[in-house]
Amino acid sequence: MNEESPRHDVEIAPLESGGTLCGFLLLGRWPTNTVEWAKFLVLAVRMAAVPGLLPASTVYAVHDDMTEKPHPQAVGIITVAGHVVGKDALRPGSLAEPRPHGVVVLHPPSHTIPSDPEFATASGCVFLPGLPHLGLDHRAAWAQAAVDGTVTQLVSRGRVDPLGDVDTAALSAFLAA
Numbered sequence: 001m002n003e004e005s006p007r008h009d010v011e012i013a014p015l016e017s018g019g020t021l022c023g024f025l026l027l028g029r030w031p032t033n034t035v036e037w038a039k040f041l042v043l044a045v046r047m048a049a050v051p052g053l054l055p056a057s058t059v060y061a062v063h064d065d066m067t068e069k070p071h072p073q074a075v076g077i078i079t080v081a082g083h084v085v086g087k088d089a090l091r092p093g094s095l096a097e098p099r100p101h102g103v104v105v106l107h108p109p110s111h112t113i114p115s116d117p118e119f120a121t122a123s124g125c126v127f128l129p130g131l132p133h134l135g136l137d138h139r140a141a142w143a144q145a146a147v148d149g150t151v152t153q154l155v156s157r158g159r160v161d162p163l164g165d166v167d168t169a170a171l172s173a174f175l176a177a
Contacts, residue, residue: 011073012040014047021053021106023060026076030064034128038141038156041104041126045145048106049122057084057107059174061100078104084170092173102128103171112144115153119146123153125167127160129175140168 011027024044031037048054061081066074082090084105095103104126112123121144130136138160144153162172 062102
């Protein structure tokens with residue numbers, strides 16, 4: 001009888017520095033599809049909803065190259081790349097080299113128009129760039145969560161037109177060479 005090895009969950013550890021959300025550590029294995037990335041995004045948006053943890057709309061880059069391995073099960077790291085607006089905002093093409101595996105934008109409640117007006121929510125988007133000319137489509141997920149952790153919106157989609165949404169348009173511009 002041929003036994004398959006048990007499939008381990010993707011584990012996520014938020015990283016904080018000076019009271020600010022500065023990234024996430026991916027442990028165990030990489031998310032294998034858009035749904036698993038959406039699950040990561042829900043956790044990230046819940047963290048962004050914590051008062052004071054995310055002061056402004058922030059872009060994070062997904063990488064697998066770590067100069068030193070911060071944890072024995074670490075497979076990837078998602079770190080702050082910069083802010084969306086302001087004097088230190090990212091510029092188009094600023095994430096082109098080295099190109100990350102994905103990009104994430106998180107918006108605190110003060111920068112989010114809630115999908116449900118009864119809740120003050122944080123929001124976010126994970127954009128997984130493809131190579132459409134090779135048949136690999138762009139994928140993305142969007143989420144909103146209230147301060148108490150209630151998920152008020154969750155969308156996961158393949159075959160994404162980056163220009164069809166303001167978050168994916170901005171993230172793809174940061175990746176454009």
